[in-house]
Amino acid sequence: MSRPTDFSLNIEGIERDELEVDVVIVGAGPAGLSTAIRLAQLCKERGEERAILVLEKGEYVGSHSLSGAVMDPRGITDLFPDFKDQGFPFEAEVTDDWVEYLTGGGSFKLPITPPPLRNHGNLIISVNRVTGWLRDRAEELGVDIYPGFAVASVRYAEDGRTVIGVQTRDAGIDKHGQKKPNFEPGMDVTAGVTVFAEGTRGSLAKGLIKKLGLDEGKNHQLYETGVKEIWEVTEEVGKQLEGKVIHTMGAPLGTSGYGGGWIYGLTKNRLSIGYVVGLDHTDPGLDPHSLFVSWKQHPAIQKHLTGGKVLRYGAKTIPGGGYFAMPRFVGDGFVLVGDSAGFVNMQRLKGVHLAIHSGMLAAEGIAEALAASDTSATGLKGYVERFEAGWGKTELYGVRNFRQSFQSGFLMGMVDTAVSQLNGGRGLKARRAATEDHLTTRKLSTGPTRLPTPKFDDAMSMDKLTDVYHSGSIHEEDQPAHLLVLDPTICVERCTTEYGNPCQHFCPAAVYEWGEQPAAGAASPLAINFSNCVHCKTCDIADPYENIEWTVPEGGGGPKYTDM
Numbered sequence: 001m002s003r004p005t006d007f008s009l010n011i012e013g014i015e016r017d018e019l020e021v022d023v024v025i026v027g028a029g030p031a032g033l034s035t036a037i038r039l040a041q042l043c044k045e046r047g048e049e050r051a052i053l054v055l056e057k058g059e060y061v062g063s064h065s066l067s068g069a070v071m072d073p074r075g076i077t078d079l080f081p082d083f084k085d086q087g088f089p090f091e092a093e094v095t096d097d098w099v100e101y102l103t104g105g106g107s108f109k110l111p112i113t114p115p116p117l118r119n120h121g122n123l124i125i126s127v128n129r130v131t132g133w134l135r136d137r138a139e140e141l142g143v144d145i146y147p148g149f150a151v152a153s154v155r156y157a158e159d160g161r162t163v164i165g166v167q168t169r170d171a172g173i174d175k176h177g178q179k180k181p182n183f184e185p186g187m188d189v190t191a192g193v194t195v196f197a198e199g200t201r202g203s204l205a206k207g208l209i210k211k212l213g214l215d216e217g218k219n220h221q222l223y224e225t226g227v228k229e230i231w232e233v234t235e236e237v238g239k240q241l242e243g244k245v246i247h248t249m250g251a252p253l254g255t256s257g258y259g260g261g262w263i264y265g266l267t268k269n270r271l272s273i274g275y276v277v278g279l280d281h282t283d284p285g286l287d288p289h290s291l292f293v294s295w296k297q298h299p300a301i302q303k304h305l306t307g308g309k310v311l312r313y314g315a316k317t318i319p320g321g322g323y324f325a326m327p328r329f330v331g332d333g334f335v336l337v338g339d340s341a342g343f344v345n346m347q348r349l350k351g352v353h354l355a356i357h358s359g360m361l362a363a364e365g366i367a368e369a370l371a372a373s374d375t376s377a378t379g380l381k382g383y384v385e386r387f388e389a390g391w392g393k394t395e396l397y398g399v400r401n402f403r404q405s406f407q408s409g410f411l412m413g414m415v416d417t418a419v420s421q422l423n424g425g426r427g428l429k430a431r432r433a434a435t436e437d438h439l440t441t442r443k444l445s446t447g448p449t450r451l452p453t454p455k456f457d458d459a460m461s462m463d464k465l466t467d468v469y470h471s472g473s474i475h476e477e478d479q480p481a482h483l484l485v486l487d488p489t490i491c492v493e494r495c496t497t498e499y500g501n502p503c504q505h506f507c508p509a510a511v512y513e514w515g516e517q518p519a520a521g522a523a524s525p526l527a528i529n530f531s532n533c534v535h536c537k538t539c540d541i542a543d544p545y546e547n548i549e550w551t552v553p554e555g556g557g558g559p560k561y562t563d564m
């Protein structure tokens, strides 16, 4: 039986307002806003009037944007050559960078920083401050931006493959799926071109890719989960690390999988710290938050945090599969940009510059298509042609085998990466295939592989619930859970014994809670605390049975990131 590709929670068969625009962009991250800005710039140059609408599910632009982040300025320089004069917000220019290898209790600095991790000239940024700045530039150019508008589904023409717009999420549905007094139906938005800029593992892009086979002949996308905090540290540490970039390898993950930590020195005695782990790790108890806490407890990290306090918390997945995992990103009536199209260079741990680049190229292709009144895949092919001829393709193709090479083991990944440096990105094989993350999880019967679980405290090693508080995440409680467990019997009858219910481990926001017994009237001991969800999408990716679907909740719900 084929799975559905549309999991909209909207009520069917009701009257809806209609809105017609030239271009609708789903998602106000760096890619979506760069698309809007470049398109508006081109329209202005040509004296054309175009209605450009950006829909953002977060309460405000940037509220769902999270990244490390050290940004290569190449993308923003293309979009605004005078971006610094225009007040582009960045924390610091990188003045020094190095890599530390963490052993069980010690650490050593690598004698040389590997070239992909050299960051001199790059900018340490807060991506949600960057999106706020891009929003202002877009609005100055006449772009309409609606925050708090989640998109529930893609609208197709009768041919079933031409995208004609989107339907926004109904508001005011209670947890039983019934209308509340404040019910407001979502809108039908019709657009010449729909831009999917939802970020990582977008729920609409996922359905679209599957429905239209946009990933046929491509590698499976591989994801990592990154867990991040912003810390206020002592003045001494703050001064010492401002503008510095540290990456760590080794403990606590060791060579058991792909991943590592970061420390970026911000201004005002603050640090951006975080830990990333590949979701193709074999351990059914993989817990990115626990790894992050264990990492913070390592003496090499602890020395920077002692005397400080946590300010913010968040998590997201990263589509790290690279060039071979990028879906076809142009079709009839639509384009995909940024993380939704896999524009991430995992070897450099960077995607913001590529997100901006993809948005600009998409906008140039869209402008041509609109001018020619041909928004079919053929009319939009200028986006693909520009990508093929541009620096983004060169960069991504140069590291095309990076991430999947680690599926042969950590050491093989390192060897392959080193060989790739010498032979232009080919590595040890012309093209390495990739196994989907959820298929790499080992069953409990194959032996204990559980990674260590740290002890928590209220100061440095917060548990998940305390950390969720620092994300600001909250949802209207009286609405249907936006996390759909497709077949609850699998959880109880198979997953408990086969995998030990990994959802209770891999979710970095303690959404999935397993009790001893089902609550009164419930079929399963699983409680889904959906209000905690930080929209990272780990569950949608890592569930070993693909039994969890992440759908959009009512607009405005989710994390309230600032400075992340």
Ligand code: SF4
Pocket (backbone or CB within 6 Å): 483, 506, 507, 508, 509, 510, 511, 512, 532, 533, 534, 535, 536, 537, 538, 539, 540, 550
């Ligand atoms: Fe992430 Fe899923 Fe947990 Fe939400 S429920 S925080 S999407 S793993």
